[in-house]
Amino acid sequence: MNETKNNIGNYSATRRKKAKTTAPTTHGICRMDEVGKRQFGNKERQAEIGSGIGTFHAFLKTCFMPKLKEDKIFSWEDKLHITKIEKGFYKSLSLLIKHYGISPLSTHDFNYPYNISLCLWDVQRQLKSKIQNWENIHLIEKEDRIFFVAQERYNTGATLYYIPVIPLYQMLRNKNRKKTGLLLLSVCTYLYRIADIPYYRQEDSHLYWIYEMLTEWLEQDEEVDDNHISKKELQKAEIIGDIMGQKIACKENLLFFEERLKQFKPKDNFDNECFLLAEKTFNLYREYPNASVFRNTYYNNVVRPEEADEDEYYNEETIITMDKYISFFAESDGLIYDNLMDCVNNEFNEYGEAQEPMIFKTFDGSNVTHENLDFESRLFGILNELCRLFN
Structure with missing residues (x-):
């Protein structure tokens, strides 16, 4: 050089004393890598996914969806509220995929909240590989609305x-x-x-x-x-x-x-x-x-x-x-x-x-x-x- x-x-190694965490007016931010920490919990059991392998080793080769911790804040949510969340999520998602020209994985067959978790992972993966200067994506809940906020940043x-x-x-x-x-x-x-x-x-x-x-x-x-x-x-x-x-x-x-x-x-x-x-x-x-x-x-x-x-x-x-x-x-x-x-x-x-x-x-x-x-x-x-x- x-x-x-x-x-x-x-x-990159030296850190100043950090200031207080930013306190936005939004009720919460759910980043792709934070999906397991803050979920709009669902008491219903997830759909079982089998590997289709017929040997006695099949269990070792089976992929299971990760077990998510249910957040007490959202443990009371009923199906009506979950439907509202999913509606806002997919509405915002349609705007995002139209803007960036990506084709996300279909997650409608998965129960909530796995459908959102899986979709977030897939969208982040596609945007990272396609968009120059891609930084991250957030899922915001604000005033009973759910929507995406995308960040692009040039790394100097x-x-x-x-x-x-x-x-x-x-x-x-x-x-x-x-x-x-x-x-x-x-x-x-x-x-x-x-x-x-x-x-x-x-x-x-x-x-x-x-x-x-x-x-x-x-x-x-x-x-x-x-x-x-x-x-x-x-x-x-x-x-x-x-x-x-x-x-x-x-x-x-x-x-x-x-x-x-x-x-x-x-x-x-x-x-x-x-x-x-x-x-x-x-x-x-x-x-x-x-x-x-x-x-x-x-x-x-x-x-x-x-x-x-x-x-x-x-x-x-x-x-x-x-x-x-x-x-x-x-x-x-x-x-x-x-x-x-x-x-x-x-x-x-x-x-x-x-x-x-x-x-x-x-x-x-x-x-x-x-x-x-x-x-x-x-x-x-x-x-x-x-x-x-x-x-």
């Missing part, structure tokens, strides 16, 4: 997407790579101006303050003089960063983007890779001319703040926000880079989750959004490839 695309320390893989600008600066000054540099400059301008990727020389970016902190540390260190390599690296990051910031922010790079693609003639494999990346970026820009990388992100990953506990939602940030792990920065080499990575990893180790693009779709009879995470999937692929080319 290249140095710019970094795994975030021990990110606990990865830092830090794009170095000094390599681009060097390409633009290299006679043999200038045209390639101009092509990638258009890519970076799109990422900055349209996709809203933060730039480290701007005060509202997260990395700006980390560079400032490193500068203060060096100034307070009496053993570090003005000729120390770390100070020179910081000066380089500041000066070139300001120069490239102006170039990347120039909107003319977008106006010339298509023309640069048409006139570009790759000289070697590197040029060809840069051309293919620029072509992907231009196509994404043309299909999503105003889309930001933050368009499907939510504070603390809470999609519906009105259903979240107020203390959990408003008190503090409990996740790594996307602007902290996606950014332009100086370079992926040197002492300053090493210290920068240490600072970032130490901070991120305090969190247990990262902000990621996500979409929720509710199948309760209201209009279902046809949004997806196609833009995010392609954009993160471009970021990953650009980081690789600059390293």
